[in-house]
Amino acid sequence: MELVFKKAKEAGFEACELYQVENTTTNVETSHGEIEQHEISGSNTMAFRGLYNGKIGYSYTQKYDEDSILQLIADAKESAILVENDDKEFIYCGGTTYAQLNQYDNTIDTLGSDEVIDIVMGLDKMVADSMDDLKMVNSYFEAETVKVNISNSHGLNLTHCNTKFMAYTMPIIPNGDELVNGFDYKINTAFNKLDMQQIVNCAIANTRRKLNCVSIPTGKYTVVLENLTMAQFLSCMRAGFFADKKQEGKSKLINSIEKQIASTCVNIMDNPHLESSPASKVFDDEGVATYKKHIVENGIFKGFLYNLKTAAKDGVQTTGNASKAGVKAPIKIDTTNLYVDKGDMEFDELITKADNGILITDLAGLHSGANDVTGDFSLAARGILIENGKLTKNVHQITVAGNFYEMLNNIIAVGNDLTFRAAMGSPSVLISQLSIAGE
Numbered sequence: 001m002e003l004v005f006k007k008a009k010e011a012g013f014e015a016c017e018l019y020q021v022e023n024t025t026t027n028v029e030t031s032h033g034e035i036e037q038h039e040i041s042g043s044n045t046m047a048f049r050g051l052y053n054g055k056i057g058y059s060y061t062q063k064y065d066e067d068s069i070l071q072l073i074a075d076a077k078e079s080a081i082l083v084e085n086d087d088k089e090f091i092y093c094g095g096t097t098y099a100q101l102n103q104y105d106n107t108i109d110t111l112g113s114d115e116v117i118d119i120v121m122g123l124d125k126m127v128a129d130s131m132d133d134l135k136m137v138n139s140y141f142e143a144e145t146v147k148v149n150i151s152n153s154h155g156l157n158l159t160h161c162n163t164k165f166m167a168y169t170m171p172i173i174p175n176g177d178e179l180v181n182g183f184d185y186k187i188n189t190a191f192n193k194l195d196m197q198q199i200v201n202c203a204i205a206n207t208r209r210k211l212n213c214v215s216i217p218t219g220k221y222t223v224v225l226e227n228l229t230m231a232q233f234l235s236c237m238r239a240g241f242f243a244d245k246k247q248e249g250k251s252k253l254i255n256s257i258e259k260q261i262a263s264t265c266v267n268i269m270d271n272p273h274l275e276s277s278p279a280s281k282v283f284d285d286e287g288v289a290t291y292k293k294h295i296v297e298n299g300i301f302k303g304f305l306y307n308l309k310t311a312a313k314d315g316v317q318t319t320g321n322a323s324k325a326g327v328k329a330p331i332k333i334d335t336t337n338l339y340v341d342k343g344d345m346e347f348d349e350l351i352t353k354a355d356n357g358i359l360i361t362d363l364a365g366l367h368s369g370a371n372d373v374t375g376d377f378s379l380a381a382r383g384i385l386i387e388n389g390k391l392t393k394n395v396h397q398i399t400v401a402g403n404f405y406e407m408l409n410n411i412i413a414v415g416n417d418l419t420f421r422a423a424m425g426s427p428s429v430l431i432s433q434l435s436i437a438g439e
Contacts, residue, residue, distance in 0.1 A: 004069050005153045008050055011073050015091035016050035017152035019285070021327045026113065027142040028120045035117065036138075045327040048072050049091070052080035056089040060328045090308040094156040095289040099273055099282045103162035107191040108143050116141055119196075123169045126200045133173045140168040143191075146278070150287045158287055164278040165191045167199055171207045182206030187422055188276050209361055209384065213396035216385065216438040222357030223400070223431045224350050224386070227419040229360050230426035234268070234338055237404045239372045241295050242321075242333040243310035250373045252405060253301055261301045262408035265343060266429075268296035270305065270321070272336035279336050279423035286322035286331060293319060295338075296408075307333050339425030343414030350415050350430045352389040358436065359384045359391060360400060375404035381436075399437040407431055 001018055008016040024042040028035060047060040050073070057080030061072045123139040147161040168185035184202035188194050225233070245251040253261065262268075272290035274280050284290055286308055294302045306314070307322035310333065323334035351359065362382040370377040378401040385393045415427035 001151050003066070004048065004073070007069060008048075008073050008076075008153070011077055013050040013052050013073070013077070013153075014054075015153050016048065016076075017091050017150065017156075017287075019047040019049065019324070019327065020149045020151075021045055022147045023144060025142060025144040026111070026116055027140065028113075028116050029138070029140045030120050030124055031138050032136050033124060035120075038113065038117065040113070046072075047324075047327050048076050049331070050076050050080065051089060051091055052077055054089065055080040055083040056330075057081070057083070058328075058330055087309055088312050090286070090312070091152050091154060092156060092287045092308060093154045094287065095283075098158070098289045099291075101160070101273055101275060101280060101282050103160075103189040103275055103278070103280060104145075105163045105165070105190045105192075108145055108163045108165075111143055111191070116143060119167070123167065123196060123200065126196065127169055127171050127204065130200065130204055131171055131173065134171055135174055135179060136172045138170045138172075140166070140185075142166045148281075150283065150285070152287070156287050158283050160282055162189050162278055162280075163191075164189060165194055167194050167196060169200060169203045171203055173207055173211075175211050180207060180210040182208070182210060185421075187278060189278055189280075190276065193276060206361075209382065209394050210396070211394060213382070213394040214385075215397045216358065216395055216436065218437045218439065219435075220433050221436045222354045222386075223434045223436075224354050224357065224359045225429050225431060226359060226361050227415065227417050227426050227428045228421050229363055230340060230429050231419070231421055231424040232363050232366060233370075233377075233404060233407075234340065234426060235424040236366045236370045236377075237372050237375060238335055238338055240375065241305050241335070243304040243306045243314065244333055245373075246304050247310060247313055251304075252373065252375050253304070256301045257303050259301055260299050260409075261405055262296050262299040263411040264299040265414050266296055266299050266408055266411055267294060267341040268338070269293070269341050270295055270335045270338055272320070274337045277337050277420065277423055281336060284320045284322040285324045286318075288318050288320045288322060290320040290336065299408075305333055305335065307331055335423070337420070337423050337425065339418065339420065340414065340427060340429070342416045342418035342427045345413050345415050345430075347415050347417050347428055350413055350428055351386055351391060353413060354386045354430055355389050357386045358395060358398075359386055363400070370404075375406075377402060377404060395438075397438065401435045401437065407434065410434075
């Protein structure tokens with residue numbers, strides 16, 4: 001590190017940073033009851049970010065000899081020279097305190113290839129033992145260790161290490177002349193927190209929801225958005241909370257701070273300190289200490305998420321939401337663990353309260369059918385009809401349309417079944433009305 005900082009200073013950089021990520025991964029995938037893939041891999045990549053004449057330049061390398069370091073610095077210098085905007089950039093000088101977060105499971109140190117294969121084959125067997133009509137099943141398991149270090153010429157030196165375990169299974173069954181499938185997966189930093197039976201049960205339930213489906217007439221319906229479906233919406237629309245989008249005029253929430261943007265029962269959190277999530281972090285990708293925060297509190301929008309550059313533009317403090325999409329990517333803004341906080345209503349109570357309507361269980365086309373600037377969406381969907389407070393027929397070939405922010409205002413009850421998929425979570429929510437296009 002010191003060699004890099006010394007050479008960078010000699011090259012004219014005012015300040016610089018090294019962002020290093022080491023990871024090792026073991027994964028196994030099955031198909032048709034056989035091992036389709038078994039891979040053990042690792043990488044160690046270092047990204048350089050430096051201030052040259054007030055501009056930020058980026059470069060990266062996987063080699064650590066002196067020639068590679070000189071090339072790293074030269075590439076970053078060239079990158080900085082090509083920058084045309086006048087935004088003020090920063091290399092962080094460091095914070096005073098950082099939270100403690102234990103996300104390393106020692107299980108990974110003794111988890112060999114045979115054990116990983118047994119886990120995946122075990123998922124296959126659990127599915128097969130539970131489904132008489134099973135045509136085939138695909139399963140996957142991954143164990144990964146990730147170590148992140150940020151150091152810079154101001155003396156900052158931070159390290160965080162976590163483990164990640166992911167299990168996935170997808171049953172495939174006949175439905176008349178066609179085949180249908182459903183899946184489920186869970187991710188956790190602790191191996192023993194993965195409930196394999198729960199994953200299998202959810203995957204089977206998601207598959208059977210696609211059997212004997214009907215459509216429904218076009219109209220306006222009371223809707224229950226299932227927990228992971230609501231989490232999908234949140235993931236798709238989250239850029240509206242980012243300060244850079246506001247500064248570009250691409251957020252509908254401009255001039256909405258401390259104003260009502262959702263029902264009073266809605267609370268939306270960004271929480272970087274969940275030990276179970278690999279997305280958690282005690283420092284963001286600029287080295288700023290992270291903290292739990294409300295984005296929406298009792299329906300009131302509390303403010304945008306910032307990194308150092310966007311915070312300086314608005315004359316505020318960063319919220320510790322600097323993020324890199326990958327080691328080689330530039331600094332942007334993103335959430336950590338984003339979720340709608342749970343309410344106090346049981347799922348069955350939401351269905352009963354809906355009376356006559358539809359439970360939306362699946363959405364498709366989020367990247368093309370949803371606009372994160374306006375909040376408008378029109379999405380293919382599946383679900384289950386609700387009649388007299390009971391779930392009845394499986395539903396397909398429908399389109400749900402509306403506006404995300406209007407939908408937030410139309411939430412009349414929030415469930416207690418908060419569930420996460422990766423770094424996005426939500427309980428199920430009851431919405432007074434959404435437009436559904438069907439038959």
